[in-house]
Each structure stands twice: as C-alpha cells, then as structure tokens.
Amino acid sequence: MNLTHSCIITSDVKRLSEFYEQVLQIEAEFYGEDYAEFKVGQSTLAIFDLNAHDSSAPGSAQTASNKSIILEFNVENVDKEYERLKKMNIDWIKTPTTQPWGNRSFYFRDIDGNMISFYTHVS
Structure with missing residues (x-):
C-alpha cells in the first residue's frame, strides 16, 4: 500500500495554491478553478474547493479547521x-x-x- 495523495479542502483554491507555490517552489497544475495539484516527489498534494467537494460529499468537510x-x-x-x-x-x-x-x-x-x-x- 502507498499513500499517493493528500488533499486540502479550502474555500479559496487560488489563494492557497499561490501560498504553496511559494513555499514548495513548485508551480501548481490547475484543473479548472476548483482543483489544483502539486507533484511532490512520488506524491501529490491536491487543493480542492469546498463547494465542489460538497457536491459529492455534502457536509463532510470544514475548511481552515485542521488541528x-x-x-x-x-x-x-x-x-x-x-x-x-x-x-x-x-x-x-x-x-x-x-x-x-x-x-x-x-x-x-x-x-x-x-x-x-x-x-x-x-x-
């Protein structure tokens, strides 16, 4: 088994992706306005819009609350x-x-x- 993806649900994909572009020094690959990916070694860090996520799993995520x-x-x-x-x-x-x-x-x-x-x- 391999962990291949980590995904952060956010209310502002563009803003969070710009932050990670600076931190990781990697350009995000956007798939529309609601999803972006960073290829980091063998893994992928994804940034996904809350509203888009809610369309397939309503109420399952809350942004900016990870502790x-x-x-x-x-x-x-x-x-x-x-x-x-x-x-x-x-x-x-x-x-x-x-x-x-x-x-x-x-x-x-x-x-x-x-x-x-x-x-x-x-x-």
Missing part, C-alpha cells in the same frame, strides 16, 4: 529553507530544532491553518 494532521516535507537543508521562508508572512509554530530521533525540523501553518513540517534527517 491534528501535519504535512511533512523532507528537504535537503532545513536551516536554508527556514531562512528562505522567514521572508514570508508565515504563522510559525516551531523554529529549527534537532529532535531526539534524528530529524532537524521546523513547523508552521499555511494560510488556512494547516500545519506543515520541513525536516532533514541528521546524524
């Missing part, structure tokens, strides 16, 4: 990415820290409040 899932991205150099992203207006959770299990990481939130972690394994 339990973290999108984690393995990056080459955590400290370099932190310095680059510090120039953006970001809601920071944790500055770069080396964890006991061997990862150096930092946490922040996207503009909908979803938690993101950038990490690098260090020895």
Whole structure:
C-alpha cells in the first residue's frame, strides 16, 4: 500500500495554491478553478474547493479547521529553507530544532491553518 495523495479542502483554491507555490517552489497544475495539484516527489498534494467537494460529499468537510494532521516535507537543508521562508508572512509554530530521533525540523501553518513540517534527517 502507498499513500499517493493528500488533499486540502479550502474555500479559496487560488489563494492557497499561490501560498504553496511559494513555499514548495513548485508551480501548481490547475484543473479548472476548483482543483489544483502539486507533484511532490512520488506524491501529490491536491487543493480542492469546498463547494465542489460538497457536491459529492455534502457536509463532510470544514475548511481552515485542521488541528491534528501535519504535512511533512523532507528537504535537503532545513536551516536554508527556514531562512528562505522567514521572508514570508508565515504563522510559525516551531523554529529549527534537532529532535531526539534524528530529524532537524521546523513547523508552521499555511494560510488556512494547516500545519506543515520541513525536516532533514541528521546524524
């Protein structure tokens, strides 16, 4: 089994996609105005409009309310990415820290409040 997609439901696909374009330095591929994808390694991060989602699964999602899932991205150099992203207006959770299990990481939130972690394994 492989996890191939993660999807964020939002009320503003364009705005959230522009945020991720800056953060990931990857251009979104749009499929209409209500859906965008980012190819990230072997996975896909999708951004999907709430109203479009509600047409197939009414009432099943609420935007900007995630408090339990973290999108984690393995990056080459955590400290370099932190310095680059510090120039953006970001809601920071944790500055770069080396964890006991061997990862150096930092946490922040996207503009909908979803938690993101950038990490690098260090020895």
